[in-house]
Amino acid sequence: MPVRKLRHSDNSEIFTTVARFQYSSEAQIVKGRLEADGIAVFLTDNVTIDTDPLVSNAIGGVKLRVHTEDELKAVRILESIERYSVDDEGQGIRCPQCDSAKVDYFTTVKDLKSLASFLIGLLFWVLPFYTKYEYRCENCKNKFNIQ
Known part of the structure; x- marks a missing residue:
C-alpha cells in the first residue's frame, strides 16, 4: 500500500x-x-x-x-504502517536475490492471457478479468513470485 x-x-x-x-x-x-x-x-x-x-x-x-x-x-x-509487502503471517517478504525487505506487489502484463484480458478491458471499457501479479525488489529490481 x-x-x-x-x-x-x-x-x-x-x-x-x-x-x-x-x-x-x-x-x-x-x-x-x-x-x-x-x-x-x-x-x-x-x-x-x-x-x-x-x-x-x-x-x-x-x-x-x-x-x-x-x-x-x-x-x-x-x-x-509497513509500506512493503508482507506474507499471510504478517512477516515482511524478502527478496530471494539480495535479501532486501523493500519488496512491492504489482500487476504485470507479460503473458498472452494477461495481454488479451487487458485489451478486451480497454476495448469494451470493463475491468480486466485476469491479471497477473508479481513481487518486485526495489533494491535489485528482481521480479519473483512466492509459492
Missing part, C-alpha cells in the same frame, strides 16, 4: 491532507486504522476515482484528510 506522507499544512485550514492514494480501497484501509485510534478522517476525490480509476494520477489521487490538530498524531500512525 503506497503511502505518501504530506507534511504541509496551513494552520488557517480546518483540514490537512496527510496522505494520497491511487485507489480508494487503499485509502479506506488506512482510514479505518486512523479511526480506530480516534482520529476523524475525511476522503476526497474517492467517488471520482471509483467512477473512473484512470483519472487518479490526473487529479492527485484520493486525499486522506484529518483535522489540523490531529495532523501530527495521524502522521506518526502513518509512519508506523
Whole structure:
C-alpha cells in the first residue's frame, strides 16, 4: 500500500491532507486504522476515482484528510504502517536475490492471457478479468513470485 506522507499544512485550514492514494480501497484501509485510534478522517476525490480509476494520477489521487490538530498524531500512525509487502503471517517478504525487505506487489502484463484480458478491458471499457501479479525488489529490481 503506497503511502505518501504530506507534511504541509496551513494552520488557517480546518483540514490537512496527510496522505494520497491511487485507489480508494487503499485509502479506506488506512482510514479505518486512523479511526480506530480516534482520529476523524475525511476522503476526497474517492467517488471520482471509483467512477473512473484512470483519472487518479490526473487529479492527485484520493486525499486522506484529518483535522489540523490531529495532523501530527495521524502522521506518526502513518509512519508506523509497513509500506512493503508482507506474507499471510504478517512477516515482511524478502527478496530471494539480495535479501532486501523493500519488496512491492504489482500487476504485470507479460503473458498472452494477461495481454488479451487487458485489451478486451480497454476495448469494451470493463475491468480486466485476469491479471497477473508479481513481487518486485526495489533494491535489485528482481521480479519473483512466492509459492
